Amino acid sequence: MGANQSTEEVLDAVNQADVDKLAPTPGPGKEGGATKLYKYIATPSGDGNWELASSNAKPRFYDALEDSNASGKKDFFLEIEQGDVDVHVDAELNYVLDVKQRRITFHANGTIYALRFPHDTACRAFGEQLNDALFYNQYGVENDDDSRAKLFEDNAGTLFSKNTDRMFEPMETDDTDEAGAAATPEKMTERRAKDTEKDEDDINGIIMGAGDNNYLMRGRRFDVLRNVDGGGVEDKGVSFTLTPMAGGGATPSLSTRKTRGTAAAAEANAFGAGFTPSKVLLTHGERRMNLLTPDNRHVLHHADIEAGKIVSTFSFQKDTVDIPIVEIASDYKAAQMEEHSQFLGLDQNRLCRWDIRDRRGVVQETPVALDYVAGKDYSRGTNFTCMATSGDGFVAVGAKDGRIRLYNSKTLTQAKTSIPGLGAPITAIDVTYDGKWVLATTDHYLMLVKTTYVDDKGRASNGFESRMGGRGAVPRLLRLKPEDGIRTQGAKFAKGKFTWITEGGQSERWVVAGCGRFSVTWNFAKIRTAGTESIGYGGLPTSMDYVLRSKEEEVVDVAFMHQKYMRDVDQAAMVVATPHSLFNLA
Structure with missing residues (x-):
């Protein structure tokens, strides 16, 4: 954090300064002390310091609707008169409770x-x-066993739980030596790989390849990058723009003619000199x-990179x-x-x-309807937002309400x-x-989730293949220290x-x-094998051990290179992109 003081550093110093006043620490039978x-006072330079606002603070929660609501509904606020704090209790508090240090840090x-x-x-x-006030404001009911069971089902003992034993x-405890053996993000060195002019198209993404090339997305244009052994990419000085098929149109399939015309044909005709894709997936x-485009969600473009053109729509x-x-x-x-030739699609x-x-197994070069292999259409309520796959084809799907669904590789009709979730939409x-x-x-x-668990018969199992329920490890939140929230x-x-x-x-080493304007890097091995004394939103254990690196512009994408390099x-090595620059970290 450079010159900034972290919560750990400053409040540990505060703890030391208060030793004489607080020792011996009053036990349950001694309720004295203040x-x-x-x-936290931030400065324009980005530095900051903690100042004592009150030596006798009296925090309290109150119901803002107590005197005006006949329905019995509540709306909780946190008030600390001595510090002029009066804030609604919700996720925006971004609180962290450290039980060992007997402190809570929050935004207001x-x-x-x-x-x-x-x-x-x-x-x-x-x-x-x-925890109870947050639960009520989020879900509108009291935080008890019945309410949590109704909302969280098998995970009622984990989310917003009053039991903190786990x-x-x-x-994970079976590979504790791995965290110490792995290189740490602090040791990474950074160098510029590419700069673009301010009046050129902005960089908006990186398509990473495991082969020779990667592709820098700049609106309608792709710049070709070369993978470098030892970590990093370099500009090859080659660019291309994808254009629709020759003739500018698509031939409707027989099935298409029976309905309302060809979405593919309309899409191909709409673009003359190229288009800006919303999603790009390397294949073959x-x-x-x-490629997908934001203007027409009903079509897929299939491009030949060497030819630099779309060969099918x-x-x-x-x-x-x-x-x-x-x-x-x-x-x-x-x-x-x-x-x-197969891939997954999500709506x-x-x-x-x-x-x-x-x-018949023949690659279709003529623009027709894609072959629908398998899947499920939900009537409503799933609100899927993103997905990812494992090496064996397990599928994890995130949703707008924060729910995570795990599917095996054989069927997509029902999540195992x-x-x-905690209510926050999953964006990736x-x-x-x-x-x-x-x-x-x-x-x-x-949110970091471990999918392996031991079933009721003592067998090692995986949530992608069988119902995990509440038998898995408690999920962990990765988040910024509150003062870094100010910095960012x-x-x-x-x-x-x-x-x-x-x-x-x-094994994956980092996250x-x-x-x-920052990239944030965690030591994955350390996170999963270390305990924590911090609790965050939803009553979940929280890790705030990371490396924060700043850039002059907003970070538009960050991606790891393939481990073989x-x-x-x-x-590990990664590439960080801003609108006008590309950086190597290795």
Whole structure:
């Protein structure tokens, strides 16, 4: 964090300064001592310090509707008169409760505050009241066993739970040496790989390849990058723009003519000199691309990279009816490196598998309807937002309500495991190659979920293949320290992902995400094997051990290079893109 003071550093110093006043720490039978309120004062340079706002703070929760609502509904606020704090109790508090240090840090009115309690009893009592108030404001019912069971089903003992016995345990304990052996993000060095002029098209994404090339997306244009052994990419000085098929049109299939015309034909005719894709997926040994456009969700463009043009424009159809698809993903982790024609498609209430070959197994070069292989259309309520696959083709799907669904590779008709969320929409999701871990990105935190568990008969199991229920490890939140939330100006997390590997016998080492003008990197091995004393939103254990790197512009994409380009299996390399620059970190 440079010159910035972290919560740990400053409040540990505060703890030391208060030793004489607080020792011996009052036990449950000694309720004496005062609660102190600290305020974080940020400076224009980005530095900041904690100042004592009150040596005798009296925090309380109150119901703002108590005197005016005949319906009996409540709406809880947190008030601390001594610090002029009066804030609605919701996820925007971004609180972190540290039981060991007897303190809670939170956001209120654009400022960060910290309460330090005189003894463990007061700290835990406040934490339980806060958890209950958050639960009621989120769900409109009291936080009891029945309410949690109705909302969270098998996970009622985990989310917003009053039982903290399991919260501080490591998620994994069988490879504790791995965290120390792995290289740490702090040791990465950074160098510029490419700069563009301000008046040129902005960079808006990176398409990473495991072969020789990667592709920098710049509106309608793709710049070709070369992978470099030892970590990093370099500009090849080659660019291309994809154009529609010769003739500018698409030939309708027989089934299409029976309905309302060809969405593919309309799409192809609409673009003369190219288009800006909303999603790009490498395929067929990374010699081709599948592309979606934001203007027409009913079609897929299939491009030949070497030819630099679209060779087919397909309609997404089921039973001769065009259907919308907003997201596509590889059938399994290594599919883009192989001659594989199937891929997954996702819409708000639909998950399905498509094939660009016809039913005879022939790749269709003539623009027709894609072959619908399998899937399920939900009537309503799923609100899917994103998906990712493992090495064996397990599928993890995120949703607008924060729910995570796990599907096996054989069927997409029913999730084997459904993990309730905390209400925040999942904007990106990733799965480790072995399918043992899922990473879900939301605006204010990343959630790490372990999918392996021991079933009731003592057998090792996986949530992708059988119902995990509440038998798995407690999920963990990855988030910023509250004062870093000020430094990043409240920016949202984006595109969280694991290290990129596509073969067994290796292990993902790091996690990375973008956050405004910053990239955030966690040591994955350390996170999953270390305990924590911090509790965040939903009563979940929270990790705030990361490396924050700033850029002059907003980070638009961050991605790991394929692990095969690293000389040391314990290391990793990534590429960070801003609108006008590209950086290598290795």
